[in-house]
Amino acid sequence: MSALDRDQSVRESYARDASGLWRVPDAVARPGGAHEVATLLREANADGTAVTAAGSQTSTTGASITDRGIVLSTRAMARILDVDRATMTARVEPGVLLGDLQRTLAADGLAFAPDPTSDQECTVGGAIACNASGPRSLRYGATRAHVRALTVVLASGETIEVRRPQVEKNAVGYPPVQDLVDWFVGSEGTLGVIVAADLALMPRPARELGLAIPLPDESRALAFVVAARESGDVRPRCLEYFDAESFAIARTGAGDATWGATAGAMVYAEETTDGEDPPLDAWLALAERFGAHDGDVRAYEGDAAIREARRLRHAVPATMHERVAPFLAAGGRRVSTDWAVPYRRAAEAVAMARRHAADANVAPGIVYGHLGNGHPHQNFVAHDPAEVRAFEAVVERTVRDVLAMGGTVSAEHGIGKLKARWLPLQLSPTQVAMLRAIKRELDPRGILAPGNILGSAA
Ligand SMILES: Cc1cc2nc3c(=O)[nH]c(=O)nc-3n(C[C@H](O)[C@H](O)[C@H](O)COP(=O)(O)OP(=O)(O)OC[C@H]3O[C@@H](n4cnc5c(N)ncnc54)[C@H](O)[C@@H]3O)c2cc1C
Known part of the structure; x- marks a missing residue:
C-alpha cells in the first residue's frame, strides 16, 4: 500500500482528539495531493482496510480517531488554490486552517463566514465534514450554506466533482438526490474524503x-x-x-x-x-x-x-x-x-x-x-x-x-463515536435505514470512518 507510517510514536500522535478518547490507529498516511488519496483508497478498498480522514483533530466526538486501520491526515494538503473576486469563490485544499484562510481573505476585504470557536486550529475539510458552525452562524448559517462545490475521493478510489445545482427550480427526484454537495457536508468522513472545496465568500462588513x-x-x-x-x-x-x-x-x-x-x-x-x-x-x-x-x-x-x-x-x-x-x-x-x-x-x-x-x-x-x-x-x-x-x-x-x-x-x-448511541432517539428507523442505504451505496465495504454516525454496527 502507498506510503504508510507505522512508527508507534507517530501512530500515538494521531490517537487523541478533543473528545478525550484514545484510539491508536494501525498506520498513518499523510498524502500530499488528491492523486495520492485516490491511490490509497483504491488499495485500502481492495483489501478492506479502514480509513479515517483527520484534519486538525479538534473533534469533540472522537470522529477523527480510530483503532481500526489508517488515519489519513490532510494536513499536507493545505494550499489556497485560488481566490476569485469576480465569482466571490475560493478554491482550497482540505488541510488549510480556517484561521489562515480568514487572514488571507481579510487582507483582500473578503471573508468566509463560518467561524467555529476553534477556527484558529481546525481545517476547512474538518469544518465541512462536520458542518461546523460558530457564533456568527446566527446571521450567516452553518458551513453547509457556504460550500459551492467539492472534489471528493470515494471509497473505491474514484474522484468525483459535486456542484450545487445552477437552476433555481428543480422537479427531478427526491430532494436528497438533487444536490450531492449536501451528502458530503456533515458526513464526518463516512462517505468520501474531500480533497478540494469551492467556498462562497462575502465582503467584510x-x-x-x-x-x-x-x-x-x-x-x-x-x-x-x-x-x-x-x-x-x-x-x-x-x-x-x-x-x-x-x-x-x-x-x-x-x-x-x-x-x-x-x-x-x-x-x-x-x-x-x-x-x-x-x-x-x-x-x-x-x-x-x-x-x-x-x-x-x-x-x-x-x-x-x-x-x-x-x-x-x-x-x-x-x-x-x-x-x-x-x-x-x-x-x-x-x-x-x-x-x-x-x-x-x-x-x-x-x-x-x-x-x-x-x-x-x-x-x-x-x-x-x-x-x-x-x-x-x-x-x-x-x-x-x-x-x-x-x-x-x-x-x-x-x-x-x-x-x-x-x-x-x-x-x-x-455525532462521531461518542453520540452514536443517541442517534436512534432522534431519527426514526426509516431515517436510520436511509442513512445506512446511502452509506452502503457509496462505501459498500464500510471502510470509511467506521464507527462515526452509525456506531460500530455500521
Ligand atoms: C476549543 C474548541 C472549540 C470548538 N468550537 C466549535 C464551534 O464553535 N463550532 C463547531 O462547529 N465546532 C467546534 N469545535 C469542534 C471542531 O473544532 C470542529 O468540528 C472542526 O470543524 C473540526 O475540524 P478539524 O480539522 O479539527 O477536523 P477533525 O477533528 O480532524 O475531523 C472531524 C471530522 O471530519 C472528518 N474529516 C476531516 N477532514 C476531512 C476530509 N478532508 N474529508 C472528509 N472528512 C474529513 C473526520 O473524519 C472527522 O469525522 C470546537 C472544538 C474545540 C476543541
Missing part, C-alpha cells in the same frame, strides 16, 4: 462592534438574548452566552477580576454596519431593561479588538480542556453537550438540564455558547470512568427532554 454585557443572572441574560434577537432596533450577528462560571473564566482571560463583579452571567453580541455608526445606544437601552449596568459593558471595535473578544470566548472551552487534561490518563474526560432547542425555549431547556444534574447529585458543570441559536454547551469535568458514566446518564435524560421540545442531539459538533 465596513464596521464591526463587539459588546460584552454582564447581566444580573441567568434568567435575565437568557431573556435578553431572546429580546435582542427579536428587537428591531439591534441586529446581532452573534449572541453568545456565558454563565457565572464561564464569565469567571472570561474575566480571568481579560485580566480584570473586578469586571462585572456583581453579575451572574454575561452575553457577548456583535453588530455590523455598512459604515454608519453601530446602534450602541439601542444596545445599551435594551441591556438596561434586563438589569445591565452601562459601566460594566465593554465595547470592542475594529479587527484587533474583536479578535481579543473572541479569545475570551475561546478561553471557555480551552480552559475546560485544560481542567480535564490531568484526568485523561485515568479514563476521565470532558463530557460536553451539543444539543439545541428552538431558541425561545433555551431558558427552559437550560433550567431543565441543570435540574437533571442536581437530581443526580453530580457537579453542575458550566453552561455557555450559542444561545442566540438555542444552542448551549454544558460541560462537565469527569475525573474517572465512573464519573463519565454518571454525567452521561444526566446528559441522556437531558437529551430525551430536549428532543421532546423539538430539539436536536447535535447542533454543530456532529
